[in-house]
Amino acid sequence: MLIMNKLKPAFIGGLMSLTLAACGGSGSDESKSVPEVLTHADYRSMMTEFISEEVPGVVLLVESPEDRFLESYGNADTNIYRPLVTDDVMPVGVAGQKLIGLLAVMLAEDGLLDLDARVESFLEPSLQVHRGYSIEDIFEINPDIRLMTVRQLLNHTSGLKGIEEYDRLTRFSRALLAWDVSNTEYENHSFLAYDFYTPSGCDPGECWQFTDGGYGLVGLILTQVLGEHPAAEVRSRILEPLGMNASYYAGVEKDYGEIISGYFNSKREDRIIDFKPIYEDLALTSTPLHTSVEDLALLLKAIVTDSGSIDPDIREVMIGEGNMVTVGNNKHYAMGIFKEVINGTTLYYSNGFEPGYTSVNIYIPESDTSISAFFNGNSDIDNTSEHDELINKILLSVL
Incomplete structure (x- = not known):
């Protein structure tokens, strides 16, 4: 039996905590709102109040x-x-x-990657990954x-031990600040120790x-399989075919654009x-x-819908009924995407919470509705309640 632990990406649990009562589902017509x-x-x-x-x-x-x-409010650079x-x-x-889940499944469909092969079959024991390790x-x-x-x-069922989100955010922000950016780019292998040195x-x-x-680890495996960094395959197989013209692979394709500032309030x-x-x-x-x-809304919608953008066999492997992992009541996960049924309506979502940056990415197939939001600031304490309130109001309006 698969066991679900209590860890979650921050801004997921609270965001999706809508109740039937909130939509008047108490069973009494008089009490419904x-x-x-x-x-x-x-x-x-x-947005102004936020x-x-x-x-x-x-x-x-x-x-x-x-x-x-589609509107913006506030400053990109204070x-x-x-x-x-x-x-x-x-x-x-x-x-x-x-994005990585989609690329991996595409490579598997082309016979270049076996999704059920073990890590040891891809990575040579002598491969150097971090500071002599x-x-x-x-x-x-x-x-x-x-x-x-x-x-x-890809499905987070490997057994690797997660870290409570806010502890993770604090530890990760400190690790990033301590890194000497003048010597090397931040690559996958630089932070392998971050999660792997605990049982x-x-x-x-x-x-x-x-x-x-x-x-x-998937990044290392993809690099071994492709013989190069996966950024080029991400661009040729996903970003360009989907018309994601504003998007680029972080850290590798820096010449393709510029990111806004992201402000992390370290209250500690x-x-x-x-x-x-x-x-x-x-x-x-x-x-x-x-x-x-x-572009973020476009990517999620392309994966979820039968629009011709993504091969149906690839979609089935990613989010098919038998390929998603149950992670809660009416909640499932696979390949970077959550699926949840709320008040009888199915939502797909994948949100991000990194030092200085919070993102929301939701798609509702029933009404063909996309909700995406960016916030260029957060802190090292639980401050997602304000984000949740804004997005919950929108969800309650469209569900």
Whole structure:
């Protein structure tokens, strides 16, 4: 039996905590209330009220066949007070993991990658990964890693032990700040130690635990399979065919665009840090995508819908009924995407929470509605309740 632990990417659990009562589902017609239908003026008002020293800017897209709202408010850079615009690009953190999941399945369909092959079959023990450490050293530190499969890594069922999100955010931000960017780019192997030097939380395939380390291993595997960094295949197979013209692979394709500033309020250190200079060079498979709200919405919709953009066999492997892992009541996960049924309506989503950057990415097939939002600020304490409130109001309006 697959065991689900309590770890989750922050901004997932709270965002999706809508209840039947909130939509009047108590069983009594008299007690039912009709959710308020939000107007463009309502969206603007909500965005205006959201801006603070901690979150200087918001971009919001709400799109359906009947209506489209795309606006920005606030600043992209508080030093020069450059206004945020709707096509600004930012890192979307783990919301970009579906990009890697999609590439892996595409390679599997072409016979270049076996999703159910073990890690040890791809990586030579002598492969140097970090400060003199080899793959064999990592296998010795955590022997279970050699037995994990690519599919398990992509679905977070490998057994790698996750870290509570806010502890992770604090530890990750400190690790990034301590790195000497002048010597090397931040590659996957540079942060393998981040998740791997602790015992696994369970045997491979026996539990679901969200952790970045698995996607770091996938990055190494893809590089070995392709003989080069996966960025080129991401561009030729996904970004260009889908028309994601504002998007590029983080840290590797820096010449394709520029990200906005992302402000991390370290309340433990009593300072606000702009993580833009670091994320410009950050090249991790766990956080691979720099994109716009429109491109992010496009990617999720292309994967979920039968629009001809993605081969049906690939979609089935990614999010087919039998390929998703149950991670909660009416909630499933696979290849970087959550699927949840709320008030009888199915939602697909993948949101990101990284130092200085928070992103929301939701698609509702029933109404063909996309909701994507960027916030270029957050902190090292649980401050997602404000984000949740804004997005919950939108969800209640469209569900």
